[in-house]
Amino acid sequence: MSIHEECGVFGVISPKPADVAGIVYCGLYSLQHRGQESCGIVVNDDGLFTSHKDLGLVGEVFSNDVLASFPQGTMAVGHTRYGTTGASNRSNCQPIEVNHQKGRMAIAHNGNLSNAAELRSRLELSGAIFHTTSDTEIIAYIVTRERLHSDSIEEAVSRAMDTLEGAYSLVLMSPQKVICARDPFGFRPLCYGMTDDGTYIIASESCAVKAVGARFIRDVEPGEIIIFSKDGVVSRKEHCGKKEKRFCIFEYIYFARPDSVIDGISVHEARQRAGKVLADIHPVEADIVVGVPDSGLDAAIGYSIGSGIPYGIGLIKNKYIGRTFIAPDHRLDQVKIKLSAIEEVIKGRRVVLIDDSIVRGTTSGRLVSLIRDAGAKEVHFRVTAPPFMYPCYYGTDIDSQEHLIACHHSVPEIASIIGADSLGYLPIEYLKELSPGQGYCSACFDGVYPAGRPAYTGMNRFEDRISER
Ligand code: SF4
Helix, strand or coil: CCCCCCCEEEEEEEEEEECCCCCHHHHHHHHHHHCCEEEEEEECCCCEEEEEEEEHHCCCCCCCHHHHCCCEEEECCCCCCCCCCCCCHHHHHCCCCEEEEEEEEEEEEEECCHHHHHHHHHHHHCCCCCCCCHHHHHEEEHHHHHCCCCCCCCHHHHHHHHHHCEECCEEEEEECCCCECCCCCCCCCCCEEEECCCCCEEEHHHHHHCCCCEEEECCCCCEEEEECCCEEEEEEECCCCCCCCCCEEEHHHHHHHCCCCCCCCEEHHHHHHHHHHHHHHHCCCCEEEEECCHHHHHHHHHHHHHCCCCCCCCCCCCCCCCCCCCCCCCCCCCCHEEEEEEEHHHHCCCEEEEEEHHHHHHCHHHHHHHHCCCCCCCCEECCCCCCCCCCCCCCCCCHHHCCCCHHHHHHHHHHHCCCCCCECCCHHHHHHHCCCCEEECCHHHHHCCCCCCCCCCCCCCCCCCCCCC
């Protein structure tokens, strides 16, 4: 698996000055799976902002000394990033901070705008100067421009949402408020909760709300803006219901943590259901079901329940390796560094191997080899997603059809390429089993883009040479 997720956002507002940086730090740790390139925290101490952002994991960027250097405050926002647009450099670290005519603002964003290039070009033609190449600065610019003619920051956010297209879950901090907003399609998750002492927590996933000791309250609705301040919590819904909900179905398959509940659906249970469907649709005579850690494990349990074939822990993951690990010596097999097979479980057995997706096929082939090398008699590969056929423009790096194996080969050909005895994908019509009763985006599987395609694509679209544009 070599797909990367987008980002994780986190916000906190406390009734009295507290170590809000420490709370954000713990929240970002729980959202580390959503982005491992860079992270940042901005603390608001009575209108004064203090920030620290850098490339690296949360535990690397925020040493004890860095955390101790933050003042106490009543509000803070944080971000953990995997860049799906814009280069991986310090200037693109979030939250982005801006000083504008009516005050300060810090903003953290998850998703990609589908009209980013047009918006940026329009802003640049009217004199705007950008310091980063990420979509987030475009949002910050539009909100601050709207703020000039609005009575409040939330009104500016609402007006900005008239202009923004695509995927965005935002947490934004002004001197006196923390505001969160989710795009009208609801592509990316966003929720909030509260601790016993009245501190509100906003996070990309409920696992982060629970991690800091807060009680989950609810998901932010698609199109909803929620304003948290010392006066309480206010919801604005003028953008709700304008679009049909299109939550990213791949969040349930791969991106989100299994202990999160998103829009009322447990990620763990959704993956188990996908495994049960695979057992029904692609049955096979086998001795053991093995999941590829992490996101294949829940589905493997589902396949085992559905098929009656025992579940076994046949693959162990190196706990200290992140999703973005790249071996310095390319002759080394990355899969072998990340995962090892337990021979005692695998040897002499017919194995059903469950993974979340096949992108280029290289990793899948190495996984099959790993299981075969451990002595498996047969390896039957089952995938909890349909074949990837199209790129994603809404905040992930499922990028080019050129590299998607399913665009160039049939299922039996892919089985042969990866060395599996059989191969079965989750049929596209069964995606609804993961998200019962709710609309979802499945554009990377069916090419139906709810928020349209950007006119100009490419991860570093604001960094290309003139001749490449
Ligand atoms: Fe998610 Fe795929 Fe839609 Fe992208 S295209 S938002 S990965 S379902």
